[in-house]
Amino acid sequence: MKKVNLICIGCPLGCPLVVEMEGSEIRSVTGNTCKNGDAYARKELTNPTRIITSTVRVTGGTLPVVSVKTASDVPKGKIFDCVRALKDLCLSAPVVTGQVVAADIAGTGADVIATKDIDKI
Amino acid sequence: MTEYDLVIIGGGPAGLAAAVAARKAGLESILILERDNELGGILNQCIHNGFGLHTFREELTGPEYAGRFREQVQELRIPYKLNTMVLDLAADKTVTAMNGEDGLFCLHPKAVVLAMGCRERPRGALNIPGYRPAGIYTAGTAQRLVNMEGYLPGRNVVILGSGDIGLIMARRMTLEGAKVHVVAELMPYSGGLKRNIVQCLDDYGIPLKLSHTVVDIQGKERVEGVTLARVENGKPVPGTEEHYPCDTLLLSCGLIPENELSRGAGVEINPVTNGPLVSDTLETSIPGVFAAGNVLHVHDLVDYVSQEAAAAGENAARYIRSGGTGTGRAVPVRCDGGVRYTVPASVRLSDLDPEQTVTVRFRVGNVYQNKRILVYAGDAPIYRRKARVLAPGEMETLGLKAKDLLEHPEAEQILVTLEDA
Numbered sequence: 001m002k003k004v005n006l007i008c009i010g011c012p013l014g015c016p017l018v019v020e021m022e023g024s025e026i027r028s029v030t031g032n033t034c035k036n037g038d039a040y041a042r043k044e045l046t047n048p049t050r051i052i053t054s055t056v057r058v059t060g061g062t063l064p065v066v067s068v069k070t071a072s073d074v075p076k077g078k079i080f081d082c083v084r085a086l087k088d089l090c091l092s093a094p095v096v097t098g099q100v101v102a103a104d105i106a107g108t109g110a111d112v113i114a115t116k117d118i119d120k121i
Numbered sequence: 122m123t124e125y126d127l128v129i130i131g132g133g134p135a136g137l138a139a140a141v142a143a144r145k146a147g148l149e150s151i152l153i154l155e156r157d158n159e160l161g162g163i164l165n166q167c168i169h170n171g172f173g174l175h176t177f178r179e180e181l182t183g184p185e186y187a188g189r190f191r192e193q194v195q196e197l198r199i200p201y202k203l204n205t206m207v208l209d210l211a212a213d214k215t216v217t218a219m220n221g222e223d224g225l226f227c228l229h230p231k232a233v234v235l236a237m238g239c240r241e242r243p244r245g246a247l248n249i250p251g252y253r254p255a256g257i258y259t260a261g262t263a264q265r266l267v268n269m270e271g272y273l274p275g276r277n278v279v280i281l282g283s284g285d286i287g288l289i290m291a292r293r294m295t296l297e298g299a300k301v302h303v304v305a306e307l308m309p310y311s312g313g314l315k316r317n318i319v320q321c322l323d324d325y326g327i328p329l330k331l332s333h334t335v336v337d338i339q340g341k342e343r344v345e346g347v348t349l350a351r352v353e354n355g356k357p358v359p360g361t362e363e364h365y366p367c368d369t370l371l372l373s374c375g376l377i378p379e380n381e382l383s384r385g386a387g388v389e390i391n392p393v394t395n396g397p398l399v400s401d402t403l404e405t406s407i408p409g410v411f412a413a414g415n416v417l418h419v420h421d422l423v424d425y426v427s428q429e430a431a432a433a434g435e436n437a438a439r440y441i442r443s444g445g446t447g448t449g450r451a452v453p454v455r456c457d458g459g460v461r462y463t464v465p466a467s468v469r470l471s472d473l474d475p476e477q478t479v480t481v482r483f484r485v486g487n488v489y490q491n492k493r494i495l496v497y498a499g500d501a502p503i504y505r506r507k508a509r510v511l512a513p514g515e516m517e518t519l520g521l522k523a524k525d526l527l528e529h530p531e532a533e534q535i536l537v538t539l540e541d542a
Contacts, residue, residue, distance in 0.1 A: 007315045010174070016510065031351035048319065052167045053182055054296055055268055067168035067184050076324065083296045097188055115168065115193040116184035 001027070006044055010036035017041045049073035052082050052113070056101055061093030061118035068101050069115050074108040081106035093120040123449050125200075126150040127434075128216050130382065131147035131236035132205050132425050133162020135299045135430035137190035137415025141232045142434035144197045148441060152228070153194070153201035160194065160201060161187030164423065164527040169289055171316070175424035181379055210235075210386040214409055231408040233438040235383055235397065236430060237413040239376040241286070247374055249281075251338030254345075259435055260286040260386060264293065273297050275316045275369025279347050280304040281335050283311040283318075285421070285514075287373025292321035294371075301325070302365050305333040305349050310488045312375070312514045314421060335370065336362065344368055376419045386410065393419040393462040397500040400451055401468040401479050402436040403429065411437050418464050418482070421516045425482070429464075432480070454481065459511075459536035461486045470530060477538045479537060481519045483537055485511045492539045499532035507542055 001020055007016040007087060013033065019041045027043040051073050055065040064088040072084055085106045095101075095118040102112040132155030140153050143259050146407045159165065164172070167183030174180055177189060180192070194201065205220040216228040216259030241259040258266075258274055264286060266272040276299050280287045283306040286297070291301045304322060311318055316375055330349065333507045336357050337348040345372055351361035361499045378396040380388070391408035396417040397405040402410050413433035414426040440446060454463045463483045475478065491512040496504035496519065504523040511517065526535070 007319050009316040009320045010180075013460065014319075014515075016315075038300075050324070051170050051180070052296075055168065055271070057271065067182060067268060069168075069170060069182055071358055079296070097185065115182040116165070116188070 004045065007040055008032060008037040008040050010034070010040050021045070028068050033118060048076040050076055050079060051081055053084055054112075056086055056112075057090040058093050058095055058118050059090060060120055061095065062121055066091065066095045066101075066117045066118045067073050069111050070105060070108075070110040071113050072110045074105070076112050078106055082108065082112075086112065093118050103120055122223065122228065124150075124151040124229055124338045126231045127234065127437050128228050128230040128521050129153045129234045129236055129434075130210070130216070131155065131238055131416070132157070132160040132201055132203070133236065134164055134187065134190065134426045135238065135346035135416070135433075136234070136236035137187075137194055138161070138427040138430035139236055139411075139413055139437070140199045140201075141190065141193045142431035143234075143438040144199055146435045146438035148438040152230075153199065154205045154207055154216070155201060155203050158203055160191050160203070162231075163261070164291075166261070166268045168268045169293075172423050175422070178223040183423075186196075190427075191431060196499075207382060210382040210410075212387045212407060213405070214289050215387075220309070230412065231441045234430070234433050235380075235388075235405070235410065235416050235438055236410040236414050237379045237382065237416045239378045239419055241372070242375045244372060247281075247340060247372065249409055252341050252455055254338070254340040254343050256340070256344030256369045257338070258369070258371055260284070260290045262289055262370045263369075263371050265291055266441060267297060273299060275299060275333070275344075275367075277302065278369045278371060279335075279349075279365050279367045280371045280373060282306060282373035282375070283313050283329060284373035284375060285313040285317050287371060288317040288321040290371055290373070292325060294471050295325050295327070299369075302326050302367060303330055304329050305330045305335060307352055308332070308513075311377050312373075312507065312513060314514060315512075329351070338370060344370055345400065347412050355386045376415065378416045378419065380416060383412070383416070388412075390468060391462060394464070396464075398466040399464060401465045401473075402440075402447075403433040403465065404436065404440070404446060405492035409437075409440055411440075418484075421514065425516065425518065429480075429482070442492050445463045452532055454535045456483060456537045458540060459485050459489055460537050460539060461469060461513075468526065469534060470526060473527060475524045475527055477523045478522055479521040479526065481521060481537060483517050484501070484515075485513055485517070485539070488512045489539060491542045493542045494519065495538050497536040497538070497539055498526055499534070501529050501532075503529070508539075511539070
């Protein structure tokens with residue numbers, strides 16, 4: 001039996017998790033204070049993923065950039081592919097919260113959506 | 122100028138939550154004053170996720186979290202003035218402000234909520250030797266430049282201080298194509314949340330050097346490099362210097378509540394938090410002036426800011442409705458055993474409703490393991506909870522049952538302390 005210590009990144013509480021593993025099989029997760037902690041530990045040790053947040057250029061708006069996020073999490077190894085795919089994108093104002101900015105980013109199946117309204121000037 | 126019963130100074134997370142809660146508590150006449158050109162405060166530049174898990178049961182980015190509150194303010198038709206700078210708050214609660222539309226104006230509210238937030242400790246307050254070249258920014262300034270104004274402040278970066286904004290910016294600059302060489306932290310522990318060390322530094326292989334500081338900045342026109350050294354007993358150790366060529370130094374060395382207005386009004390300030398001393402209703406030493414959010418004490422989670430500010434808004438509404446503050450004896454809340462401060466600093470025992478909960482928030486001064494948090498009313502223990510890990514970067518919250526406090530009406534003080542578990 002192997003014990004792995006993780007820190008849950010599900011929310012800013014950062015619960016210290018202890019995962020008991022038998023080979024590559026997860027036997028138990030303790031130390032979490034909500035069910036997200038259990039799910040995080042199981043995922044982090046098999047297929048680690050992250051939500052990516054970044055910005056995308058906007059023309060004709062009240063600000064030159066709009067904040068965006070992936071609508072679902074993407075594999076950790078794909079983070080740089082995703083931000084590279086956003087680099088040359090340019091939107092026209094107005095942009096509204098929730099608007100899909102890029103569909104299926106870098107082949108991850110996740111859409112990138114705006115997280116802020118940018119009004120037209 | 123139209124007069125309002127409640128004026129809220131600041132339209133960030135604290136101000137918005139206070140306004141929404143005051144309106145929901147039945148108060149009609151409310152005005153929010155905000156100096157920026159939009160509501161939402163610092164959340165607008167915090168584009169990362171992790172906000173709102175407690176408040177909305179989902180994980181939002183800063184702009185989305187601000188958007189939820191902005192919508193509520195608009196639905197409840199709470200008026201606000203943007204681009205408006207409050208210049209002065211007087212002891213009689215006269216608010217003097219100005220903007221481009223109304224010019225200079227005075228308001229005479231019955232109650233005020235202070236929600237001005239905090240600002241970053243700048244280089245000038247850190248005593249770092251060296252020239253003053255371009256390329257030195259506070260982490261929050263860099264965050265605004267990257268996330269709202271579309272500029273990358275530098276390509277080769279060293280970060281001093283491991284506060285949350287510094288950690289978040291280490292990741293953000295990396296994603297924007299910069300190389301973050303190292304994060305140096307003076308203290309032997311990080312000032313930021315554990316999750317941010319995992320997902321902002323560890324994920325990207327950025328080293329965190331604890332007990333290290335910047336001892337020299339090279340470059341005259343632009344930063345060309347910095348020298349780090351190990352620190353022991355608060356002093357750099359000769360011979361441990363390491364040179365890092367870089368063009369940018371970001372500073373994430375602590376936040377200071379912004380209390381110029383509070384001080385001007387004569388509000389009593391806690392020297393530990395640099396925020397007002399408040400009672401359990403979040404009322405400052407001036408009756409009818411309430412405080413919440415980072416102007417009161419620096420929070421780690423915006424969800425807690427919203428909760429605290431909602432309480433301040435409700436209490437301000439109650440103050441206006443009842444025409445004054447309760448008259449109960451204020452029992453001081455003291456701290457010991459590694460607890461640095463508590464909010465509130467006093468509890469008006471006889472004004473408590475037996476069914477209510479008194480929220481006490483505090484921070485510790487060092488990293489502690491396997492402790493028990495204990496609260497005494499006089500000599501009687503009324504609360505205990507195990508704490509596996511306590512760290513200065515994380516705020517603790519206790520819910521004391523009013524009924525337990527009221528069993529000790531003669532208590533001289535309430536003590537919050539840590540003991541070995």
